[in-house]
Amino acid sequence: MTATASAPGTAARPRRRRHRILLPLGLAALLLVTTLVTHAVDQPDPDGGFLSPVSDGPDGGSRLAEALRARGVTVQRETDTQRAVAATRSGPVTLFVPAPDLLHPRTVPALRALPDRTRLVLVDPPRRVLLSAGLSVAPAERRWAARAVRPEARGLPCPLPELAGVGQVAVGLQRWALTAERWGDADFCFADHLVRLGSTRDTVLAGGSDPFRNARIDEWDNRAFATALLGGTGRVVWLDLDGPAPAPTYPARPPRGDGPADRPAPPGDDQPGDGPPGDGYGDGYGDGNGPGGRPGDGQPGDGSGDGDGSGRDDGSADGGDPPNPLWNAFPGWFWALLLQLLLAALLAAVWRARRLGPPSVEPLPVSVPAAETVLGRAHLYQRAGARDTAARTLRAATLTRLLPRLNLPADAHRNEVVVAVAARTGDGPQRTDDLLYGPPPESDQRLLELARSLDRTARTVAPHPGGPFPPSDAAHPHRP
């Protein structure tokens, strides 16, 4: 019967509906995954020979090193941050850091203390490196992939003399912006993708690593750009880190944990002649996390947790994040209770999510409102202002009702009808003639008056209109 016939129909419909939802979602997910994978493949892997002077892979820097040597520039490869910093001490030199991501947080402040006439080139450094290196520059908007840009920035030509004559360079990945103070001594090039800070001891931030890589060094003016940027001093110290740099080791490490006032020895302390060591950068984030254990590995039940932070090795992970003081504002059971409440809510959601059977559906019957066409036509008359048609119809209908009552034939003459009607209603012949055969009304109000007069006349002459087809018409009582 119908029940069995509808069963496969109702089973097929949810499947179709599921397809309707899953198909676009799946397509969108596929597109997203493809894009992300392509992007990940396209982006250089920051470790494993990335921009190393001895690596000749597509992400390596061997061709750049050769180009530099061809210009007579000495390339000195260093794999340790401290040794690289130390190597800058002998005369004017360019310190090239192609992967600032890999620098250990505690060694970054050492970059502040480079001697004069040293150029520091950082390729796409993260914000934390900029902060702890004391550079008042922050990353601005970042593109999805590197783009070739012209050397002009903000409508001005590039102020770096060694880059004069360089055309488009594929450095357009990351823009830089100054933090408000110290506006003066910064030069922007390549649509803000390259910035030079400082005067004697300058620091250059490049927005992308593409111009230095083997794979792309021959595109655009990348080779000229890279060699000009690095070869200015005649000697390049190339910091080639193979992975995240280990924590710097100091000959004698003082005990810590009493707050920023008693900071540890700065990384440059074991190298003599390294400028003033205590010039105020020791209270950076790398050193300030002594008090208050981090929530991730601390025991939440231990109350305030201060004092035991000094015993832990806070150099194991990236100790750059400060602990959230909110963790210690409440006891541990509070967080556990919150989690349990969440779990209970989850259980309740699972309980409510299962409905007791699907909603019942059924097709609705077709239904057309009563007198729809008639009312629709009336509305059309009104919208179109069809007063003449309406008046003509009303007059003809009234005549059809009146003539049989007046014992007149259907084709009776106008004068005959007017006289007969005027005699019944008592109105003058002129008025009756106007009413029955007059001109069409000029306004809706006149039409209404006409309709009322016709109705009154019909009621007077034919008192029981009862409609054109009264029900008694159809039911002829049969008398044998």
Next chain:
Amino acid sequence: MTWRAAALLLAGGVTLPLWPSPFAGLLVMAGAVLLLAALDRALAVPPGALTAVREGDRAVRLGDSATVALLLHNPTGRTLRARVRDAWVPSAGARPDVPPSRLVRIEPGGTVSLTTRLTPLRRGDRPATTLTVRSVGPLGLAFRQRSGRPATPPWTLRVLPRFDSRRHLPEKLSRLRVIDGTQVTRGRGQGTEFDALREYVVGDDVRSIDWRASARRADVLVRTWRPERDRRLVCVLDTGRTSAVRVGDEPRLDTAIDAALLLTALAARAGDRVDLLAADTAVRASVTSRQLQLGASAAAPRPGAGAGRPGLLARLAHALAPLQPSLVETDFDLIAAELLRRRQHRSLVVLFTALEAGALGEGLLPVLPRLAARHTVVVAASHDPVLAALTTATPEHPRDAYAAAAAWRALAERDRVRAALARHGVTVVDAPAGHLAPAVADTYLRLKSQGRL
């Protein structure tokens, strides 16, 4: 999972400050609750093991209530505790005696009858849709529920037309008896047929003596006459777009069904055969009384003797119940062809449709000559009282004047259709919605009394 599992976890959360290690306590408690829930779920009766059957009413008249029981049998060795939802289509007006929020308990091997009271809102077939059983474990922490387990026992309740015009039936029957008596006393003539020969008694009309039969026997025999019987009557219902229009407070098709039922009841009592055809672009329903005639011939009832044609009215009501209007133009060619093919004999064709110039002028009028040549055709149409109200009310607003003009125009069009039909010798019955059934019955009686069937 049920709310109890969540509540248990919530209650356990209160003890958290007392634990030496709150996070360990959280893990232990969550694990325990999950374990208990899993255990509870495993102990619940699997819904797939249950069996369900239905019993109860198959048909109900619109406006009445029916009862359908669901027999749920638990063949497992465990006590079933379950919430049961027996869903019907919304227009079935189902009210379960045991609401889904209440827990049903069935002992091992036991059976429980869950009754549902149905008060349908619409004519037609009202099926049961889905049976859902949510079997809860003994602890009430978790449940088992699977769609399609147990399988929903199919059941369809047929909702028959209301047949409001039943109240006119006694009056029409008494008038039928008057016609019968008149025809019998009038003797030979139109509308009567030969009944039997009997012996002459003093007072009989000498003109009705059958001399040839008297010659064969020693007695003088006279012929007796009875009203014609076994005339053929065909009700044709137009289920096309015009039948979907609401006339009064129901679709025109329902008015037509009501009138067709009254006509059938009357004709069955009068001893006539009634066939039925419902069609728009295809034949939607067709009932012929031929098989019935064969079956009932042994006990052929006398006209007006009370019994009528047993079962015909019920069969017709069953055939008419699922009819629904569809928004298509009716194919009168198809109807005419069907009528001419199946009814070789002259019959009275009552066509229930609407007097609409577009539908009838292009569809019916071209085939009408063929139809009227063999059959007597009656067109029965109901019109809306709203139309008459529009024409007779005193206009209060300019839009009333426009509405009156539009209504007059519609009436004039209907008049033209009537005239065109009358030219083909068709009897037109045009009545307001509530009066169609008695008007059609009166027309039938008039034709019968005139012997024009």
